[in-house]
Amino acid sequence: MEEATFSGTEPINGTDVYYEYYKHESSRETLVLLHGFLSSTFSFRRLIPLLKTEFNVVSVDLPPFGKSGKSSQFVYSYENLAKTVIQLSEKLSFEKVTLVGHSMGGQIVLNVAHSKPELVDQAVLLCSSGYMKKMKPHLIFSSYIPFFYLYVKLYLQRSGVKQNLKNVVHDHSMIDDEMLYGYLSPFLEDDIFRALTRMIRDREGDLPPAALKRIETPCLLIWGEHDRVVPLHIGKRLNNDLKNSKLVVLKDTGHLVPEERPEDVLQHIKRFMKTAESV
Template sequence: MQGNDFARTVNVNGAHVYYEYHKHPSASETFVLLHGFLSSSFSFRRLTPLLKEQYNVISIDLPPFGSSGKSNRFIYSYENLANTVISLLDHLNVKNIHLTGHSMGGQIALNVMKKEPSLVDKGVLLCSSGYLKKMNWPVLMASRIPFFHLYVKLWLTRSGIRKNLENVVHNRELIDDEMMFGYLKPFLEDDIFKALTRMIRDREGDLSIAELKKIETPCLLVWGEHDRVVPLTTGERLTKDLPQSRLVVLKETGHLVPEEKPDEVLQHIQQFVNSEAGEYVKNEQHHYKKGLSQTLLTET
């Protein structure tokens, strides 16, 4: 952390929430970054330095991930996580944000847009999760077995950090020791697995089509063409169901777009936030060509 940058943990909405705040000396726009499942602010480590050159940036560790609290009493529903984000931004007196969510963070961002539409000027959804149902009842019942958190830990240990990273990036040459340790570090203590067990029970299904259609916030959707975690078809569906949205597909890219293509992501974000809503985002007139890392801005 340098200059106007700082990191803190505050208690909001019944949770200890860690965040990193990069204050630009003259910027009026603020990006709020929400990471994905089993991740943390670390996943934006290559995008944040680019954004903070021109904007204020707040990166949040969503409970129970990263350096945030891992209580097994907190309600880890997406609605309550959205409430936690809203409470933190109210605590910081931050308004009119560009809310950016990756994977699970995209679904929480959509919940924020639904609950507090006036808070968000524009949304950026990076390979956002969507259309997932609540966990099936056998898993929910199993999660109540004593020491179930040890099964969760065993499952993650067996899959291995390298294997998990190989599943989320297209270019496996990006995986190095720094990257592996950064994603592994939050899972070195058992408390996270107890909290994840609670999250299995608390997580409701993703927003319905009817709910998505009511979100009027202009949204940019950025997808990797080789996303094996949240396939491109999900991005296509979201673009149809979100009234003001446009989809960009990045060539030779997997699920972890902030790590793999931060410069291209920044380029599209800048075009998006610097344009008028009706100029860049056209209702029911989104255009993209799979395999090209570009958006066709002309209308047919």
């Protein structure tokens, strides 16, 4: 992994937020990267070395994932996670950023663009989640049962990291030991499962179409043709609901586009940002 100008945790919005900041010597453009569910900054390991040669790059571990705090008091709603990203941007004195979100991170990007549009110059949605509803009441109720976090842990252990990776990448030959350990390591302590139990309760569901239609931020949607986690029809629907958006589909690609197609993602981002600047 590339050396960051800064990496560590800062107290933001009542929790510890881990981030890596790669400062470019001359670029005025800052990209803030937000990963997906059950992931971390690790998922951008192939994209960051490419982006940092062109831009300032900040990669964030969204609580409770990666090295960020796993407090059972923090509210893990998308609205509050968006507020956390906004407060981190303010702490770093960013007036304008380009937000890049993968999967769940894309939904956080949309929440930021909806609640504080003046911060977001452009948005890049990599196989962004969309149109998911709040958890069913019986599951929310179950999350209050003592030791429910152990059921969450057992469920994730049964599905297994390798099987989950096979579900998110199109070419299974790219799954190696480094990749397996990188996605497994944040789940070796029980604190993450306690926090995920809280997240079951707090997640309020994705932005509805009416809210999406109010977002005026230029949005680039990059999708894997064979995405089995957030299928392409979700990307097409988002492209329809977001008034200022463009959809790009990558052939022979699954859900984990920052790992599978980092060079293509870089080129599409650069092209998109140049087009947005000239408008």
